[in-house]
Amino acid sequence: MATSKETSAAIADVYATALLEVVNERGQTDAVAEQFADLVAYMRKDTDFATFITAPSVDDEKRRATLERLFRGRLNDVLLDALQVLNRRGRAGLVEATQTRFRTRLQTQRGQVEVDVRTAVPLSDELHRMLQASLSRQLSREALLRCRVDDRLVGGLIVQVGDQCFDASITRQLATLHRQLMDRVSIELRRGHHYSE
Numbered sequence: 754m755a756t757s758k759e760t761s762a763a764i765a766d767v768y769a770t771a772l773l774e775v776v777n778e779r780g781q782t783d784a785v786a787e788q789f790a791d792l793v794a795y796m797r798k799d800t801d802f803a804t805f806i807t808a809p810s811v812d813d814e815k816r817r818a819t820l821e822r823l824f825r826g827r828l829n830d831v832l833l834d835a836l837q838v839l840n841r842r843g844r845a846g847l848v849e850a851t852q853t854r855f856r857t858r859l860q861t862q863r864g865q866v867e868v869d870v871r872t873a874v875p876l877s878d879e880l881h882r883m884l885q886a887s888l889s890r891q892l893s894r895e896a897l898l899r900c901r902v903d904d905r906l907v908g909g910l911i912v913q914v915g916d917q918c919f920d921a922s923i924t925r926q927l928a929t930l931h932r933q934l935m936d937r938v939s940i941e942l943r944r945g946h947h948y949s950e
Contacts, residue, residue, distance in 0.1 A: 765853070809843070865895045873904075873907060888914075892914065
C-alpha cells in the first residue's frame with residue numbers, strides 16, 4: 754500500500770506533467786521553469802509566505818484572491834492558473850512537490866540529469882567543466898552539477914545521482930583502509946601471531 758508521501762508525489766507528478774504539456778504547447782517552458790523555481794526558492798526563504806501558500810488552515814478563497822492580487826501580470830498566466838487549480842482542489846500543500854516533479858520531467862525531456870557533488874573545497878571552473886563532461890559521458894545525459902562544499906570531507910568528492918552515490922572522498926578511503934587494517938590484525942591475532950612493541 755502506498756504511503757501518504759508516495760501518494761502526494763504521484764499527485765504532484767500528475768499536475769507537473771499537465772503543466773509541462775501546456776507550457777510546451779505554448780512555447781513558454783523556459784519562462785515557467787524559471788518562475789516556478791524562483792517561487793519555490795522564495796517560499797523556502799520566507800516561511801510565513803510558504804505557510805500562507807501551503808497551509809490547509811488558510812481559507813482557499815482568501816488564498817485565491819491573494820494569489821491573483823500578488824501574481825496576476827507578474828507570473829506566467831499558465832503557472833498562476835496551475836497554482837489556482839492546486840488551491841481550488843485542496844492541493845496547495847503540493848506546490849513544492851509539483852515544482853520538483855516539473856523540474857525532473859523537464860530535465861528528462863531535455864536529456865539532462867541533476868548531479869549533487871560534495872567536495873572539501875570549491876571546484877575551479879576548469880575542474881567543474883571536466884567533471885561535468887566526464888559525468889555527462891558516463892550517464893549518457895547532460896549532467897547538471899549542483900556543487901557544494903562539505904566541511905566534513907578531508908578531500909576528494911562525493912557524487913550522487915538520484916539514489917546512486919559514488920564516494921571518492923579521502924574520508925571514505927581512510928575509513929576503508931582502517932577497516933582493512935583492523936580486519937588483517939584481527940585475522941593475524943586469531944592465528945596466534947604475536948607482535949612485540
